[in-house]
Amino acid sequence: MNLEETIKQLPDCAGIYQYFDKEGHLLYVGKAKSLAKRVKSYFIFTPSLKPNTNLSSRIKKMISQAVSMNYIVVNSEHDALILENSLIKQLNPKYNILLRDDKTYPYIYIDNAKEYPRFEITRKIIQSSNVTYYGPFSVGARDILDSIYDICRLVQKKGSLKSKKLCLYYQIGKCLGPCELNVPYEEYKKELDLATELIKNKKTLLAKLEEKMHFYAQNLRFEEAGEIRDRYQRISRSEIKSEIDFASDENYDIFVLKNAENRAVIVRIFMRGGKIISSSHDYIQLNEGYDEDELYQRALMDFYSNGKPPIIAPILIATEFENKNIIEEYLTTLFEKKALIKVPKKGDKKKLIDLALINAQELLRKEGKQNSDAILSEVKELFSLEKIPKRVEIFDNSHMSGVATVGAMAVYDKGGFDKKSYRTYHLQAKDEYSQMRETLTKRVESFSKNSPPDLWIIDGGGTLLKLAFEILESNGVFLDVIAISKEKIDAKAHRAKGKAKDIIHTKEDVFRLKDSDKRLQWMQKLRDEAHRSAINFHKKTKLKLDKESKLLSLKGISQAKIVKLINHFGTFEALKNLSVEEIGSVLNIKDANIIKSIYK
Template identity: 50%
Template sequence: MISTVRSLPDSPGVYQYFDDKDKLLYVGKAKSLKNRIKSYWRFTPTFIPNPGQSPRIIKMLHEAVRLDYIIVESEEDALILENSLIKQLKPKYNILLRDDKTYPYIYIDESEAYPRFEITRKVVKGKKITYYGPFPNGGRALFDALYEIFPLVQKKSCLHKGKACLFYQIKKCLAPCEGKVSKDAYAEIVKEAKQAITKRSILTKTLQEKMQKLAVQERFEEAAALRDSIEAISSLHISSNIDLANQMDLDIFAILNGDERGVIVKLFMRNGKIISSAYSYFRHTHIFDCNEAYRQALLEFYTIDTPYVSKEILTAHHFEDALQVARTLSSRFEKKISIETPQRGPKAKLAKLALQNCKELLKKKDNDTIMEQKIADLLELSTIPYRVESFDNSHMMGAATVGGMVVWDEGKWDKHSYRRYELHARDEYGQMKEMLTRRIADFKTQPAPDLWILDGGQANLNLALSLLKDAQINLDVIAIAKEKLDARAHRAKGAAKDILYTAAGIIELKPNDKRLQWIQKQRDEAHRYAITYHQNKKRKEDTQVSLLNKKGIGKATIKKLIDYFGTFEAIAHASSEEIEKVTNKKISNIIKNNNGEM
């Protein structure tokens, strides 16, 4: 490695340290690769890590045996590439922030005669677009409340029908489609609704009155739905007595690292009032670097599709790359964006408020993750598995082959992140390989979790470890399978116990062990999800087979087509010539003439 370090170019770029097992340890960026990387080392009297660095950096350098680097054109390019590689490859010593979700915004296009509110996660084209948000939680409840209380145009299609509908009859719309309300009168309603988005007491008070009326009428389910909406809208607000003299828009970020994990808090101030907030945890890392944390958080949050970006961003801590990140964001959104760490005044109080919330969240969560910590100790994992992805596949005699991935995140199922895979491999090993390969390909946009749990034994474990090694991704993996009795895995309840397969060896636990039950719960949910998808797909395929049978196409021919094309969908999209090659012209004509029924 010393020869690589001595011959580094004086160019911007990204560098990567690897250990003796070729595992990626750390990704960093540099304005000058030569200057930055040489600062890690001392060359005399021997080549050793620079003792002036933190103990954890020195620990990383002692593990490193190889250095790779990528030259880029500018420091900004290095910044963006570094962030992308960290998210995709999950290096051992880098921070991996998980909260890369795009939050919803409420918007209205007032260039229309009778505008209505909509929800978006991306930029909407138009000259008179106004955005409200972001709303990490409760945005949908707020949106629905607007249409519950104000007689706005309820659906896009309403204006095109030219005739008053049920919404007019139940007094939820004033029927502008029939000209029953003037543009000016409607504009006043819109103005009131816009005020209610920020002054939410207008909404919650009206919803409470409606809820009480419904309760008196014993319409309890409807009353409960309104109660949930009120709670969701109320949860958007963080109470604060901080008053800004001018109606400023500010985004406030605070990041704090704890003993077992870190947390990031975001506050969003619009027109001088905090309208919403969000928080997320990130894994404990061997090296916590404040600069890296804020840099990654800001670049991840402000994607090119972000509908609205505040011109001023506050951070609770100063970080080294603040100026460069501000330049990158300014270039990305084509407007001047500044990043400040205020030391006094109302802005400093806002940063302090965000930091106080970080401290409270770390205290609260430490008591909720005892099982995950026990799992990490049992399996000797490199990190506590706060986010877990579990995989299973399902088929019947090779038909309707599918896979499922379920996600456990921060003590609950993250059903929005569940994924279904239509698989084409013929054997179970090939199916698992196909599924895991596709998931690895998605790491660029959907970062790796802390742990993979696979349904299967040593073969599946070895497969996953091999795929991850080839992709140079650091990720813990275990597999769980029934103990084989007489060379068969007995799946009947109580017939055989579950065995855990890890990189360090096999682990056997008693059936009543809570840790085993936790892992079984992950496996069982993956199995449930995969088999549900399989059953739905099988029913659909059975229907398609039946339709083809009625047209005179036999099972043997259908099997030949499926073996060649893989799916009924692929058959439907195939050309007449392709189908004719596999079967004959008569079959081709039948299928193409009845394409709508497939």
């Protein structure tokens, strides 16, 4: 069935639709209250099928490339919204705008039902009606908490009260000692009140940290002074500076967007109790144009996608956007109370929006300067990539004679390595091809939680490049992939410098660039980082395996039997969770009982 026939047969009900180009690559995922009405609005049907002249240039370009479409019927527009968001994150369609910030921000909380309560960190709701939350904190939550316990004489550790004995913290004056002493609650509450004030008022907290820093420096305790200095700086970075201070205890989540030619920025500001407590921002690469409506929907869906937040606040945005009512309905269901999305026109709330927009503009200016280097654009042009590779995932595997086989993924993002996003994998496969298949498959399976990047780089040659494309295509994902390998000398690939030249493989071409080529050096830097990550994880895994093997050997389990177990079950961690019968199916019941006694 061709595109026009499919469109004419669309049902008048809620669902999602997908457009594909002539090569079968997914171009766009959209949602609709009525599939028939929504999709037909993209086209003019006479005298022949063509894009509607009322479309934006971005969507018109997409429609001109579409040759086929699929659709999925769902029960409601609400369900369509959720499915659309999930598919965009997993499949990374060319014309959808993809946000990569799906992390949750931490809150500091205190359970007031405890006899001597203490502050802790959470990213989700604690099931207790006596809990008070402070946050969210985009940066510095742990530093704030550490500072509280440095300054206030609170119970320092969760298990301290159980010991019923005074500990070192009491002796150095950092705890009142309620574990053993009869500390009046009024006295303990004074420390709680001070801690609460420091969490809510960062100026006061930073002033106290500055005092401690100078005290340590004056007493020649420079290492401790340095730690306080670093903590001070991290806490300082966690919010946009502002003199706006509401007279009331109002809470707001503020979201604004700003765009330049090829990139946009989203700024989030969190106001709690009438004060700005933290802020965050993310850059978005605009590969096929800017759509503020879609970007607002993505920003709100992604930020609240991890469940009901501990503190629910009205949402302020800079401009109205399409489907705002649908997003409100979705958030109302998620929050279990009425969600409010407002566009303030005057007063202090409008000042908050203006403040966020000023910061968004400044962030775009600074980011433009930082990315003045044209290397990424040159890489895109040379290798005929679909997108400028702002975010890249690089893969390598490592093992020693088939032992401690691991895979590693390093991540490059906007000019530097994003080490928090690195991933490592224990692998079962024995040959290089199967190992890379296992590593890449594990990554693809996590796309729904951690969206695809702009580019994959594989440490390997054309065979592994083809494998990567097969894995992606079988999962409905279109993604640029490049492989980098050493040329073979005497039928062997050499890593050592000077022994062999690096070869770059793309879907269409093979490149042998000069050693001085900046594009080659950029790829080598990324490949080497993934290799370093894989080697380090392999060493840690091998060390752990050696220790476990020695433990089993001491109990009379031979090396041959240990190898047989690991080949069958994969890891020692898996072995620990097995029953005697399961282990006995590979060895014998006597050995199985010995092993089980070790791992009780």
